[in-house]
Amino acid sequence: MLMKTTKLPRSECLNCGHPLDRATHVDGARRAKPGDVTLCIRCSHIMIFTEDMSFRNPTDEELTEIAADADVMRAAVALARMREEMPYEDDDKSDLSRWLTANRLGRPQ
Numbered sequence: 248m249l250m251k252t253t254k255l256p257r258s259e260c261l262n263c264g265h266p267l268d269r270a271t272h273v274d275g276a277r278r279a280k281p282g283d284v285t286l287c288i289r290c291s292h293i294m295i296f297t298e299d300m301s302f303r304n305p306t307d308e309e310l311t312e313i314a315a316d317a318d319v320m321r322a323a324v325a326l327a328r329m330r331e332e333m334p335y336e337d338d339d340k341s342d343l344s345r346w347l348t349a350n351r352l353g354r355p356q
């Protein structure tokens with residue numbers, strides 16, 4: 248499977264402050280774009296990409312939608328599994344430490 252990674256302007260996780268500058272889609276074949284759901288690789292905090300590809304917290308309405316989205320739940324499980332296999336280390340300077348899994352919110356366009 249070809250993994251497409253989207254390079255992002257560097258932002259920090261809104262919850263834990265971890266620097267994030269890349270996103271990898273759970274399906275591996277799509278690039279992250281505004282409106283997509285993303286999970287912090289470190290704390291799994293759920294955020295939404297803004298127009299300039301920084302983050303904002305989801306609204307209550309969006310959270311309800313996200314909770315019902317099988318793709319997002321799949322991403323959360325994949326992230327948890329990845330963390331088990333490759334425990335996150337704070338001093339890890341590899342690109343991998345900054346990856347997050349991105350996900351579409353809503354329907355494909």
Ligand SMILES: [Zn+2]
Binds near residue numbers: 265287288
């Ligand atoms: Zn975080």
